[in-house]
Amino acid sequence: MKILQITVIGCGYVGLTTSVALAYIGHRVHCIDQNQERVQALQNGIVPMHEMGVAELLGQLRDRISFGRWDSFNLTTEVIIIAVGTPRKDNGEADTSYVEAVARELGQRLSGDGLPIIVNKSTVPIGSARRVESVVSYYLKSRGINIPVTVASNPEFLREGVALYDTFYPDRIVVGANQGEAINILREMYAPILEQTFIPPEFLPRPDSYNLPAFITTTPTSAELIKYAANTFLAMKISYINEIAGLAERVGADILEVARGIGLDKRIGVQYLNAGIGWGGSCFGKDVQALIHTAGQYDYDMPLSSATIQVNLRQREEIIRKLQSALKVLRGSTVGLLGLSFKPGTDDLRDAPSITVAKRLIEMGAHVKAYDPVAMENCRKSHPELDMLYANSAEELAHGSDALVLVTEWKEFLSLPYNQLGKLMRQKVIVDGRNVLDRQLLTEAGFNYIGVGR
Ligand code: UDX
Ligand code: UDX
Numbered sequence: 001m002k003i004l005q006i007t008v009i010g011c012g013y014v015g016l017t018t019s020v021a022l023a024y025i026g027h028r029v030h031c032i033d034q035n036q037e038r039v040q041a042l043q044n045g046i047v048p049m050h051e052m053g054v055a056e057l058l059g060q061l062r063d064r065i066s067f068g069r070w071d072s073f074n075l076t077t078e079v080i081i082i083a084v085g086t087p088r089k090d091n092g093e094a095d096t097s098y099v100e101a102v103a104r105e106l107g108q109r110l111s112g113d114g115l116p117i118i119v120n121k122s123t124v125p126i127g128s129a130r131r132v133e134s135v136v137s138y139y140l141k142s143r144g145i146n147i148p149v150t151v152a153s154n155p156e157f158l159r160e161g162v163a164l165y166d167t168f169y170p171d172r173i174v175v176g177a178n179q180g181e182a183i184n185i186l187r188e189m190y191a192p193i194l195e196q197t198f199i200p201p202e203f204l205p206r207p208d209s210y211n212l213p214a215f216i217t218t219t220p221t222s223a224e225l226i227k228y229a230a231n232t233f234l235a236m237k238i239s240y241i242n243e244i245a246g247l248a249e250r251v252g253a254d255i256l257e258v259a260r261g262i263g264l265d266k267r268i269g270v271q272y273l274n275a276g277i278g279w280g281g282s283c284f285g286k287d288v289q290a291l292i293h294t295a296g297q298y299d300y301d302m303p304l305s306s307a308t309i310q311v312n313l314r315q316r317e318e319i320i321r322k323l324q325s326a327l328k329v330l331r332g333s334t335v336g337l338l339g340l341s342f343k344p345g346t347d348d349l350r351d352a353p354s355i356t357v358a359k360r361l362i363e364m365g366a367h368v369k370a371y372d373p374v375a376m377e378n379c380r381k382s383h384p385e386l387d388m389l390y391a392n393s394a395e396e397l398a399h400g401s402d403a404l405v406l407v408t409e410w411k412e413f414l415s416l417p418y419n420q421l422g423k424l425m426r427q428k429v430i431v432d433g434r435n436v437l438d439r440q441l442l443t444e445a446g447f448n449y450i451g452v453g454r
Helices: 013-024 036-043 054-060 097-109 128-141 163-168 180-194 220-251 255-263 284-296 303-327 353-363 376-382 394-398 418-424 439-444
Strands: 005-009 028-032 065-068 079-082 117-120 151-153 172-176 214-218 334-338 367-371 388-390 403-406 429-432 448-450
Touching: 005 013, 013 028, 013 054, 013 065, 013 163, 036 065, 054 163, 079 097, 079 180, 097 128, 117 128, 117 180, 128 151, 128 220, 151 180, 151 220, 172 180, 172 220, 180 214, 214 220, 220 255, 220 284, 220 303, 284 303, 303 353, 303 403, 303 429, 303 448, 334 353, 334 394, 353 367, 367 376, 367 394, 376 388, 394 418, 439 448
Parallel strands: 005 028, 005 079, 028 065, 079 117, 117 151, 172 214, 334 367, 334 403, 367 388, 403 429, 429 448
Antiparallel strands: 151 172
């Protein structure tokens, strides 16, 4: 295997996971981040986010991975991976200003001796590979360096909470480039994953039925669209089952059985058919809107994608409606939220349904309490505006509450002593926003159990 010198810019969920995985399979990785605090923490082996296994692997790789700011940029690097944030603008467009800032830095720092391959791993609008190429070239030319710049698109498909798993055992690796050289270097970079020749980390064994991943090589434009289309489809599939769940409620069907009944059709597939409070996270909402925005620049409507967002927002409102019909009056009631993060396994609150529900309830005069095993610190920091009480346990959350809402399906919430919790509550109402609790057991414990689509 060829050991490559790799530089990753941006040490967030995507950048850090990618860096640790590439170092683990044998490459030398230097990570650059503008955030001094984050760099210092990482230099001391502290991982500033909750992501399974990253800290553990980082501890084993000190000789292969290093962290710094731009002043530590190493010109001998062979591959540069851009993984900075691309947050959403108010008009739904993806904000590429950080990616552009990185391109400018590179144009001002790179020398003419053998340019490295530049790779966009951040989710960037269509045409961004060419944009980065032109920005880097512009600044190189302004320094009298006139050589071709190669930028490839290599979107990530990792899910938070299982990011390392998705990086080591992907379904496919997509590379969009116009130059064969870029495709060859990236094939070499990923070779241990494409051929599964690396020894799996103890805590992350290779799944038995795992097939070798496909290596898709295409144009940058197609690669960029693959990323948006994939995320939009996944979000749409969830919104679809949530829409069906709304009807199931009205006709008296059970969405769990409906989802299974349709999902066993291999053309549909059972994954991403879990109805509930709706999707959240740093990617789905942002990427669906960015896709719609790009289409708008061509005067092209995307009604399916727009509806995907509308149905998702309605899903959060549905939770409020369920509480209203159970409690009648929300003003003065106390509602306890079981879970804050947008899904289990992460402390990430970006576009989390919990925040929307909490804000609505507070607006309507309810008292809101919340308990989450890992995301409360993050919530205090990123949502100081929320007049919400943070409970130290599920017992403290239930105490004096009129209703509980299961927002995040953390494993520990499935086996809570609901019998005891019910005795601490003012009214025994529970809204199962993820359809994961045992309806019969809760009903027998005297709860008014309210699911989604059942
Ligand atoms: C990011 C994007 O948000 C997502 O669209 C894309 O798909 C992958 O990368 P994520 O890793 O979750 O996702 O972002 P985030 O956790 O915000 O991390 C970005 C990192 O880049 C931060 O550590 C930030 O400090 C750093 N950064 C940002 C820079 O180093 N330089 C910049 O100019 C901007
Ligand atoms: C997603 C994509 O899955 C990943 O490929 C891409 O790279 C980044 O965006 P992530 O945001 O980490 O990953 O979360 P994911 O596990 O896909 O869940 C997204 C949201 O959908 C969560 O809020 C989750 O609770 C919700 N969801 C997921 C459902 O409501 N029902 C489902 O059946 C599956």
